[in-house]
Amino acid sequence: MSVIPGAWRRTAAGAGLLAADGAVSPTIFAEMSALAAETGAINLGQGFPDEDGPVEVIEAARRAIADGVNQYPPGRGTPDLRAAISEHQKRFYGLDVDPVTEVLVTVGATEALTATLLALIDGPDDEVVVFEPYYDSYAAAVALAGGTLRTVPLQAPDFQPDLDRLADAVTDRTRIILVNDPHNPTGSVFGREVLSEVVRLAHRHDAVIVTDEVYEHLAFHAPHTPIATLPGAAERTLTISSAGKTFSATGWKIGWLHGPAELVTAVVTVKQFLTYVGGSPFQPAVAVGLRLGDAFFADAAATLARKHELLGSGLRAAGFTVYTPQGGYFTLADASGIGGADGVAFCRSLPQRVGVGAIPLAAFLSPERRGEPASSGIVRFAACKKVSVLEEAVSRLASLRG
Incomplete structure (x- = not known):
């Protein structure tokens, strides 16, 4: 008889946190952030800015x-x-x-x-x-x-x-x-x-x-x-x-x-x-x-668009197929053409290989869809960082092309 409430088990399972033996697994976000910290990699996995707001x-x-x-x-x-x-x-x-x-x-x-x-x-x-x-x-x-x-x-x-x-x-x-x-x-x-x-x-x-x-x-x-x-x-x-x-x-x-x-x-x-x-x-x-003026909101969107352009250009130069976003913090890119057909394995190796952290698209898919060829090589990068950080990240990613 289990003393673990059913609601806890349902939630852990729904979030993909229950391993086969019933133990709790860390999320891929925690795993990738830990890898970035251990290796000194630039963390483009988690979506948080590295600059204060207004x-x-x-x-x-x-x-x-x-x-x-x-x-x-x-x-x-x-x-x-x-x-x-x-x-x-x-x-x-x-x-x-x-x-x-x-x-x-x-x-x-x-x-x-x-x-x-x-x-x-x-x-x-x-x-x-x-x-x-x-x-x-x-x-x-x-x-x-x-x-x-x-x-x-x-x-x-x-x-x-x-x-x-x-x-x-x-x-x-x-x-x-x-x-x-x-x-x-x-x-x-x-x-x-x-x-x-x-x-x-x-x-x-x-x-x-x-x-x-x-x-x-x-x-x-x-x-x-x-x-x-x-x-x-x-x-x-x-x-x-x-x-x-x-x-x-x-x-x-x-x-x-x-x-x-x-x-x-x-x-x-x-x-x-x-x-x-x-x-x-x-x-x-x-x-x-x-209640800030309209200029603040317009500038916030325009600044983030420029950061996405910088990141996207660097990813293309490194051999990724880039899906240009229309909004938000993140750019998706397919690593299949540079040996990243398995996006999870690719993201796990990236911090050690080139010093950059990312998140596989598989983290956002239901278990039955995670192995689909059309999406298995797609990974997510966060553009909500300082320009200097993004410039260093794309410089490191360039080494993927040899």
Whole structure:
């Protein structure tokens, strides 16, 4: 008889953390970061910036700490941050969001997503449709909630879903359609046709749409369109975002969601028993960030685009086939042409061989898809680093060509 709760086993299995003997395996992210640290390699695997965000935001956090904003904030978030989120959605997207009843501040976007799934999934008969490859926490959160994961593949080179396969995946058992846009890890931005089909299917099958839009201000080759702005979408959509990516403050863990009051209230009932609240002095700082001028947001996207161009050029010169991203932190590249047909083995050898760390696309695929020839040689590199770091990384990668 096992003393390990079933929910723990479901979650570990959903995240790919259970080995054949039942032991817990480290994630590929932890493994690759450890290899980079051991070898002194440049870590282009994990997606965190190596530069601080805007000085106005940093200084606002310092002031808040000095002014004693260090105790529990209100459960739904500070009124000013919720107001700033509402203002932001109106300013950029024309969305009218009630900051009192329709906004919830969370400990990062991951908590917002997990609390949402726990609140809305009742058991294995409830299905969650995601686009694959998918951010690894999605499968873990669905498993923790006891739901069933259904995937729709995104294929190179454009990583846009086939609409017929999407329609086949969404059924009357679908409780949630989970959309990550701009998409991690592919860097794709979904077109209007894809988003409209998601809304149509959600209405047809009475599903809730949950969107992960943490890269919303980092789309640079295609415009980001929040799905909640489409006709008929807002009434059944929970929109999730966070400060970490936009303001280069991933360690602050300030996220949020907004949507219909009854859905937000359902999420609050779960969230209050997870972290309760978090990041008290960072909440006023994020409010400052959300009210920065348009130039900041435009410059953030343009700067990241230039970094992707630098990284992509270096990867091509090293012999990779590069899939140019439309947004987000990451560039995907196929190493098959330079001996990397097995992306996992390639990434495990890369830190020692050339002093650069990366993540195999297999880390974002369900077990049954990890060996597919079309994707097995694809690896992910993070462009959200200093230009000097990226220049050194591509210089090291050049040695792969001999």
